[in-house]
Amino acid sequence: MTPETLAEKVLSATREAFEALGLDAAVLPVQTAVERPRDPKHGDYASNIALQTAKKAGTNPRALAEKITEILAATDGVAKVDIAGPGFLNISLDAAAAGEIAGKVVAAGDSYGTNNSMEGVYANLEFVSANPTGPIHAGGTRWAAMGDALARVMRASGAKLTSEYYVNDAGAQIDHFANSLLARAKGEPTPENGYVGAYIDEIAADVLKARPDALTAPEPIEVFRTVGLELMLNDIKQTLADFGTHFDVFFSEKGLHDRGEIDTAVQRLTDLGHVYEADGAVWLRTTEFGDDKDRVLKNSRGAWTYFASDCAYYLDKRERGFEKLVFMLGADHHGYVGRMQAISRAFGDEPGTMEILIGQFVNLLKNGEPIRLSKRAGNMITLNDVVEAVGVDAARYALTRYSADSMIDLDIDLWTKHGNENPVYYVQYAHSRTHGVLRTARDRGLQLGDGYDASLLDKPQESDLLKALAEFPAVVATAAELREPHRVARYAEELAGAWHRFQNSDSQIVQRVGEEPGPVNVARLWLTESSRIVLVNALGMLGVSAPERM
RNA sequence: GCCUCCGUAGCUCAGCUGGAUAGAGCACCGGACUUCUAAUCCGAUGGUCGCAGGUUCGAAUCCUGCCGGGGGCGCCA
Structure with missing residues (x-):
């Protein structure tokens, strides 16, 4: 049961x-x-x-x-x-009723843990969205791991979800980026407000490789802008792919401008009566919807602000049919929550249509001290730095096992240890031990067969393990509903512990050499197989590998 | 000043949509390998849940105030 x-x-x-x-x-x-x-x-x-x-x-x-x-x-x-x-x-x-769960797990296999708590919810989840002017930093890395895990958890709970990355490829930051590339290509110092770091030199060189005429073209800056942006974005996409983070959509801000969607959105807001002009600028009356102050849509120089793009982007998502818009932002952006929510309300949407999750910062620690310098990006820690330091599995796990509300000090020494002080090893090792048992079972001819006597699983370690297995779907559902994927990681640790205790108890899972397998061995094999399945599924939701041998 | 996150065992953190004697890992101490992986397990030690009020049958959990720490408060993106 x-x-x-x-x-x-x-x-x-x-x-x-x-x-x-x-x-x-x-x-x-x-x-x-x-x-x-x-x-x-x-x-x-x-x-x-x-x-x-x-x-x-x-x-x-x-x-x-x-x-x-x-x-x-x-x-x-x-x-x-x-x-x-x-x-x-x-x-x-009674033991038989409790033991049924192993049969359910084995029957469900990969799909065990899925549930219908978010059935029919059509959602868009936006995360990372780092500017394409540099590599993904440590905070973005946290979102890359956590957002991806949340996407998996929400999908497993029945949500129809699109994961999305907003590419800020319009505006002044891109100008600074292009200027920086051009300057470095010419061997000049980085201009004011420019970007520095080895990656700028690399990309500048790569632009020249792709377009040897770049410096002599009619408008060199345009070549560096277009080609440089493409190279940087490809680099980001590759980094994310290597990290195991998948995005369904990379959405271009420039596209919003090109398609005239900003004008459309502002017109819509104007028709709704929320727009006014003052001091030579065009404003959205966000204070009517709980914001601290009104926000500028078009500045006095006649240019759309980033905020205007946000309005258009919001409208675009809604018109693509999404009913639930989830954003994951860093703590440095928490000041944007008020104006973002105001956009949603200004378009007439119900509270709760837009949901903004704020994540605290990440420090990379070596010998107890934060690391501040990156080889490639200068004064910031990048996703690649994190992966280089601890590997993809440990990085993803370390970044998903904590609540988004708490700051993470990611200790390189801890996360590279091979022992149970390192949670990712603890869980992965539990999984690999299930394979050890299954290999032995295979060698000795023990098989699951058509069924088993669940009432034989009555030892405390066995019933604890059964109860842990039974919890998984509810854990996934709660993680999805509360947008807290760290619950899955904590659960995986609990399950791994229950498995290790079962394994170390005096229960012989597989029969001894030369013995005929008894019904109790079969029952324990079912317990082993279902533990393997749930550990795989839990690690899978975190995007962490489940090695068969370690 | 305002907003926001955090404050739970020596350390790192769970638990927080109110429930029983507040949990895990590490560290420290004592045990368990002729065995399917000891990268594991068992036991012991360790707490005025930052402080003070309030709500109620019941508060680590909800509310208010205070203290301490992180972050944020542009016609920047």
């Missing part, structure tokens, strides 16, 4: 209890969940439904709990129900 099924049974038992006691069933929640108590004395699962509903229904929790218990205890697969404390229900499953 899965926790979800049990929760449904708890709810229906409660409904029956309400009826029997003549209480108003309107106070019952639509859904409830059971939790795994820390203390094994509290059974396999616990429910607080009596506590939550008794007061609203005008009765006392214990009396209600007793009635629920009476009904629930008669349910198939439920071994025992105890009332504890003020009215908790402590539920124990």
Whole structure:
């Protein structure tokens, strides 16, 4: 029995209890969940439904709990129900019911963990979106890992999701970039507001390689702008691909200008009555929608601002049909939340249509000290620096196992260790141990067969592992709903621990050499195979590899 | 000044859409390899959940204030 099924049974038992006691069933929640108590004395699962509903229904929790218990205890697969404390229900499953989960996992295979909590949600997830004027920095690296994991988790929960990278290929920053390239190509010093770093020299050289006439062309700056941008963007795309981060769409800001979408968007906002002129500029009245101050759409020199592009981009996404627009921004951009939300509201959308996630910074630590310098990019740490320091798997894992709200100090020494102090090794090693067992099983002729006797899995380490396996779909659903992929990483560590403990318990999984396999060996093989599947699926959602041998 | 994130074991952090005696890894101490990977496991030690109020049957979790630290507050992108 899965926790979800049990929760449904708890709810229906409660409904029956309400009826029997003549209480108003309107106070019952639509859904409830059971939790795994820390203390094994509290059974396999616990429910607080009596506590939550008794007061609203005008009765006392214990009396209600007793009635629920009476009904629930008669349910198939439920071994025992105890009332504890003020009215908790402590539920124990019989071993067979608990053991069913391994069969479900094996049957579901790769798809185990998918759920329908976000079924039908048509969402756009924008992340990284680093300016194509330089490599992706450490903060962007965090989003590359976390955004990609979130995309996977949301898709696994049924969302129809497009991952998107906004390319700021218009505006003054690109001019500075092109000027910097041109200057370096001519051997001149970097102009004011220009970009520095070895990568600028590299790209300048590559532009000259691609276009030997670049310096003698009618407008050299245009050659450097166009070719340089393309080279930089390709470099970023390649870096992301090597990192395992996939984007469905790279969306060009310049395209918004070229297609006249900015005029369209501003016209739309004007028609809605939110635009006015003052001090020679054109403004959007964002203060009407909770922003601190109004924002300029077109400056007094007659140029569209970046903010105007944002409006057009928002409208573009909405017209492509997305109902939920999620943005991941760095902490340095948190000041943009107010004006961004105002865009959504100004176009008349409901609160919640736009969702902005803010992620804190990342420091790369060596010997306890932050690293500030990058070989290629000068005064910033890049994605490639992080990967070079710890590898793709450790980098992705390290960047996804923490809440976006907390700052990350990524300690190179820790994340390159081969031991259980390094969480990524701990989880990957658990997975590779499942393969070790499966190899041995194969060698000795032990097979899963058509089924197994789930009631044989009754040791504490076995039932703990079963309960951990059963949790996965709910973890994925919660991670998707709360946009917190780190929950999957923490879960993977918990599962890996449960697996290691099972493996190290005195349970012989495979029969000894020369022995005939018994039904208990078969049952444990099912447990092993389902652990392998869930570890693979969990690591897969984080974009971390699952090696078969280490 | 305003906004925002953080403050939980010696360290790094989970837990926060209110639930039972607050958890994990590391570090420290003591154990377990004739065995499917010991890159593992078991046990012990370790806490006024920054401080003070409030909400309630119940607060690490929600609200208010304060303290300490990170970041942000342009007709820049």
